[in-house]
Amino acid sequence: MQPQVEIQLIAAVVAVACALPGVFLVLRRMAMMSDAISHAILFGIVVAFLVVESLGSPFLVFGAALTGVLTVSMVEGLFKTRLVKEDAAIGLVFPVLFSIGVILISRFAGNVHLDIDAVLLGELAFAPFDRLMFNNHDLGPKALWVMGGILLLNIILIVLFFKELKLASFDEGLASALGFSPALIHYGLMSQVSLTAVGAFDAVGSILVVALMIGPPTSAYLLTDRLSRMLSISAAIGVISAVSGYWLAHWWDVNIAGSIATMIGLIFFLIYLFAPRRGVVALLRRRNYQRWHFAESMLAVHLLTHLGQPEEARECHRDEVHKHLNWQENHAKRVVRRALQDGYVHLDKDILRLTAIGKKLAGKAVVE
Amino acid sequence: MNGLNEKHKPPRDQAAIWVEDLTVAYQDKPVLWDVDLAIPKGVLMAIVGPNGAGKTTMIKAMLGLVDPVAGRVEVFGKPFREQRRLLGYVPQRTSVDWDFPTNVLDVVMMGRYGTLGWFRRPGKAEREKAMHALEKVAMDPYADRQISQLSGGQQQRVFLARALAQEAEVYLMDEPFQGVDATTERAIVDLLRELRKQGRTVVVVHHDLQTVPDYFDWVFLLNVRRIACGPVETFFTEENLRLAYGGRVAILGERKPIADDAKSL
Ligand SMILES: Nc1ncnc2c1ncn2[C@@H]1O[C@H](COP(=O)(O)OP(=O)(O)O)[C@@H](O)[C@H]1O
Ligand SMILES: [Mg+2]
Numbered sequence: 001m002q003p004q005v006e007i008q009l010i011a012a013v014v015a016v017a018c019a020l021p022g023v024f025l026v027l028r029r030m031a032m033m034s035d036a037i038s039h040a041i042l043f044g045i046v047v048a049f050l051v052v053e054s055l056g057s058p059f060l061v062f063g064a065a066l067t068g069v070l071t072v073s074m075v076e077g078l079f080k081t082r083l084v085k086e087d088a089a090i091g092l093v094f095p096v097l098f099s100i101g102v103i104l105i106s107r108f109a110g111n112v113h114l115d116i117d118a119v120l121l122g123e124l125a126f127a128p129f130d131r132l133m134f135n136n137h138d139l140g141p142k143a144l145w146v147m148g149g150i151l152l153l154n155i156i157l158i159v160l161f162f163k164e165l166k167l168a169s170f171d172e173g174l175a176s177a178l179g180f181s182p183a184l185i186h187y188g189l190m191s192q193v194s195l196t197a198v199g200a201f202d203a204v205g206s207i208l209v210v211a212l213m214i215g216p217p218t219s220a221y222l223l224t225d226r227l228s229r230m231l232s233i234s235a236a237i238g239v240i241s242a243v244s245g246y247w248l249a250h251w252w253d254v255n256i257a258g259s260i261a262t263m264i265g266l267i268f269f270l271i272y273l274f275a276p277r278r279g280v281v282a283l284l285r286r287r288n289y290q291r292w293h294f295a296e297s298m299l300a301v302h303l304l305t306h307l308g309q310p311e312e313a314r315e316c317h318r319d320e321v322h323k324h325l326n327w328q329e330n331h332a333k334r335v336v337r338r339a340l341q342d343g344y345v346h347l348d349k350d351i352l353r354l355t356a357i358g359k360k361l362a363g364k365a366v367v368e
Numbered sequence: 369m370n371g372l373n374e375k376h377k378p379p380r381d382q383a384a385i386w387v388e389d390l391t392v393a394y395q396d397k398p399v400l401w402d403v404d405l406a407i408p409k410g411v412l413m414a415i416v417g418p419n420g421a422g423k424t425t426m427i428k429a430m431l432g433l434v435d436p437v438a439g440r441v442e443v444f445g446k447p448f449r450e451q452r453r454l455l456g457y458v459p460q461r462t463s464v465d466w467d468f469p470t471n472v473l474d475v476v477m478m479g480r481y482g483t484l485g486w487f488r489r490p491g492k493a494e495r496e497k498a499m500h501a502l503e504k505v506a507m508d509p510y511a512d513r514q515i516s517q518l519s520g521g522q523q524q525r526v527f528l529a530r531a532l533a534q535e536a537e538v539y540l541m542d543e544p545f546q547g548v549d550a551t552t553e554r555a556i557v558d559l560l561r562e563l564r565k566q567g568r569t570v571v572v573v574h575h576d577l578q579t580v581p582d583y584f585d586w587v588f589l590l591n592v593r594r595i596a597c598g599p600v601e602t603f604f605t606e607e608n609l610r611l612a613y614g615g616r617v618a619i620l621g622e623r624k625p626i627a628d629d630a631k632s633l
């Protein structure tokens with residue numbers, strides 16, 4: 001395989017592996033926890049590295065993932081004392097672990113493949129050079145195997161525990177009352193997030209881990225009302241960001257992870273604006289429609305009130321009606337034009353008369 | 369007063385729920401203090417008390433959602449942990465996020481998860497039971513509706529349907545009448561009465577004192593400590609209410625100046 005293709009493949013696999021547990025982080029309002037975990041694991045990675053002296057060992061991956069879970073329990077322990085708020089607890093715990101990690105690197109591991117730049121943004125461009133060899137056969141980039149394994153594990157866990165995750169995320173109390181331990185599910189999810197963060201860390205760094213875990217699910221949330229679809233849309237957005245981010249980096253000759261994070265932000269912004277039902281544009285449109293609809297209803301009620309009455313010619317004259325409704329003349333003209341277009345009224349020698357559907361509109365407005 | 373209470377206490381193994389010496393504290397602050405309670409099978413019981421009296425905590429303790437500092441809870445003569453299937457739970461409506469990406473039928477099916485246990489997925493049987501429960505609260509036309517599009521009353525009905533789907537013996541409901549319209553209130557009352565007719569036991573945290581004698585046959589007055597418990601006609605008295613509310617209550621519509629010494633009790 002071309003290194004180009006391999007990089008994109010790794011990026012896409014990392015994106016999906018992060019997006020899946022990220023969905024539950026977003027739904028459980030724990031987005032900040034991914035920030036904490038993805039930084040705090042540096043401490044675990046460095047310590048594990050100093051012990052086993054190899055970056056690729058599975059011991060390192062699990063050892064470092066343990067730090068993630070430890071971070072979560074430290075944050076929660078601190079929060080439970082009620083002396084600190086939860087966001088403050090997060091802000092206290094992970095910078096400490098992260099900076100101890102940074103100090104350890106510069107003190108003891110300065111001359112190896114762990115450096116501070118790579119910590120934040122990863123080294124996706126170099127990922128294809130670290131190959132997995134077996135009996136002198138080249139099996140492909142190591143990162144692809146590690147992340148592929150983690151992705152597979154994430155898919156299996158989410159499929160297996162879909163119902164439990166859904167219940168515990170929606171209603172922790174009921175989950176507990178029904179005998180599903182929410183604490184177990186919580187820590188299971190946190191382990192999954194930690195493991196994913198450690199695996200992805202080497203390739204894409206801690207910033208992108210956060211972006212990949214939170215960005216695609218938040219975008220997907222605006223597009224669907226079903227949890228299962230939210231998962232698949234998040235995965236798709238992750239892949240699109242990974243591939244388009246790669247090409248952006250390629251053309252501009254910049255850091256790949258940074259470009260992917262930029263694409264995630266851009267995609268979110270587009271969805272935020274143009275999501276069919278929840279987007280800003282749809283919202284404004286709906287509001288605009290409601291405003292006109294309300295004005296047309298008022299007009300219809302007014303016409304219905306004077307229908308067939310002696311004063312009708314005066315009250316319902318197209319050039320007079322604004323006085324009786326106490327509207328600006330221009331506004332009234334626009335409402336009349338719309339009502340004519342929508343078929344609620346017709347003109348009978350400059351007198352506005354309700355059509356059948358216009359009467360219905362007025363009737364509905366009165367009932368409401 | 370306690371002597372009178374004792375008379376209405378069912379024997380331990382016949383009580384639907386039996387609570388003994390229950391004390392619950394958050395940090396150092398006791399929220400429930402040495403509470404004894406025996407709920408006879410088949411009653412429709414209101415839990416009444418001022419804000420912060422520990423009513424929600426009481427329900428949660430009966431479901432094992434909070435760990436008591438002392439005391440124990442039994443359901444039909446056994447520790448509640450062995451009796452989870454028998455308990456149906458209607459949490460306060462505002463305790464969940466109604467923007468969660470799911471629909472009405474899905475939420476009601478959650479009532480079946482306990483019987484399903486780990487791993488097993490809901491199937492046709494669960495769907496049918498959930499639909500049946502939705503019919504009971506007249507929400508079946510909304511089965512496919514996204515939950516964020518429901519009104520407060522509809523949300524409450526969905527929660528009730530979910531509890532019905534649990535097919536429990538004892539229902540514990542936290543303020544099901546909170547913020548619902550008159551139609552829904554009527555529908556909930558009818559449902560509670562039907563459950564009682566079927567011999568189920570229903571425990572409801574209730575805020576509206578006016579309707580207690582009308583809706584319920586049993587009452588539990590609580591304010592950190594147990595104030596009184598028993599049939600409404602005997603125990604839902606002005607004196608007990610004064611004890612529970614600390615002298616600042618307008619009882620049953622009539623506003624009476626209340627003697628200061630009621631507080632000192
Ligand atoms: N998780 C909690 N941590 C600390 N204090 C709590 C917690 N939940 C409730 N409380 C306190 O316990 C007391 C009883 O609460 P609650 O059972 O909700 O009362 P009620 O439902 O009768 O209004 C209140 O003073 C409340 O502030
Ligand atoms: Mg309460």
